[in-house]
Amino acid sequence: MTAPIPDTKLVLALPKGRILKAASPLLAGAGILPAADCLDEGSRRLRFPTNDPMLDVVRVRSFDVATFVAFGGAQLGICGADVLMEFDYPEIYAPLDLRIGACRVSVARPREQGTGEQGTGKQGTGDNPARWSRVRVATKYPAITRRHFAARGINADIVHLHGAMELAPVLDLSQLIVDLVDTGSTLRANGLEETETIAHVTSRLIVNRTALKTQPERIGALIARFRQALGAQAPREAATA
Numbered sequence: 143m144t145a146p147i148p149d150t151k152l153v154l155a156l157p158k159g160r161i162l163k164a165a166s167p168l169l170a171g172a173g174i175l176p177a178a179d180c181l182d183e184g185s186r187r188l189r190f191p192t193n194d195p196m197l198d199v200v201r202v203r204s205f206d207v208a209t210f211v212a213f214g215g216a217q218l219g220i221c222g223a224d225v226l227m228e229f230d231y232p233e234i235y236a237p238l239d240l241r242i243g244a245c246r247v248s249v250a251r252p253r254e255q256g257t258g259e260q261g262t263g264k265q266g267t268g269d270n271p272a273r274w275s276r277v278r279v280a281t282k283y284p285a286i287t288r289r290h291f292a293a294r295g296i297n298a299d300i301v302h303l304h305g306a307m308e309l310a311p312v313l314d315l316s317q318l319i320v321d322l323v324d325t326g327s328t329l330r331a332n333g334l335e336e337t338e339t340i341a342h343v344t345s346r347l348i349v350n351r352t353a354l355k356t357q358p359e360r361i362g363a364l365i366a367r368f369r370q371a372l373g374a375q376a377p378r379e380a381a382t383a
């Protein structure tokens with residue numbers, strides 16, 4: 143008996159921007175070729191066909207990939223571990239580290255911070271942030287930030303920004319920031335220094351758990367193609383390391 147042909151397309155959510163560029167060789171390695179304008183930042187299209195008539199790609203903000211997958215609008219996605227940590231969706235399973243988009247979520251503060259009592263909203267004593275009881279932190283990761291400071295007995299008052307966090311301490315919105323750091327050049331250019339690494343980040347292949355349960359062959363086959371593409375990349379990476 144032949145298996146029934148599935149009649150619904152699968153949807154793979156991709157983040158626009160740097161991760162999309164980094165992921166495109168992997169997609170090609172996995173045999174997934176989205177329509178050419180998927181990589182064109184100027185295109186206004188959001189949903190793209192691929193060479194597989196049963197697989198479409200949607201291009202969304204990196205922060206929204208996890209939400210599209212968690213709600214089942216997309217069955218698969220590519221997403222930074224930072225975003226997964228922030229939302230902590232139980233509906234998401236992240237089977238593969240794609241080894242792209244490497245950076246870290248870190249705490250940073252002004253380089254020359256007197257760390258006395260001036261500044262916004264800080265309570266507690268001394269110039270050691272670890273001994274503060276309350277601190278104001280600018281970030282686009284409120285959940286990660288609250289969890290991080292709560293684990294140290296510090297109450298974090300969050301200033302929720304979506305970019306340019308580095309300005310917040312300089313303009314006295316906060317004492318600290320929690321943001322992504324890679325080379326550190328953005329921090330340096332804005333007079334900040336990294337004080338603590340909260341987590342190391344790479345991008346992951348993510349899948350909706352219910353979709354995986356209901357369509358294990360189709361989704362399992364796609365996961366296997368990504369795994370194979372990663373395996374095929376490894377010798378090249380080793381050779382250039």
Ligand SMILES: Nc1ncnc2c1ncn2[C@@H]1O[C@H](COP(=O)(O)OP(=O)(O)OP(=O)(O)O)[C@@H](O)[C@H]1O
Nearest residue numbers: 159160161203204222223224243244245322324343
């Ligand atoms: N400097 C960096 N180096 C390496 N990876 C990074 C860096 N900044 C961000 N990332 C990774 O890439 C993902 C997307 O970041 P990117 O800066 O492209 O988008 P964004 O600015 O967070 O989102 P948007 O532009 O949609 O608001 C992040 O979630 C993180 O996993």
Ligand SMILES: O=P(O)(O)OC[C@H]1O[C@H](OP(=O)(O)OP(=O)(O)O)[C@H](O)[C@@H]1O
Nearest residue numbers: 305306321322323324325326327328329
């Ligand atoms: O340590 P670095 O190598 O300087 O990288 C860190 C910067 O990269 C990210 O910003 P991005 O370039 O994505 O700009 P955006 O946050 O404004 O999108 C992040 O938010 C930092 O600002």
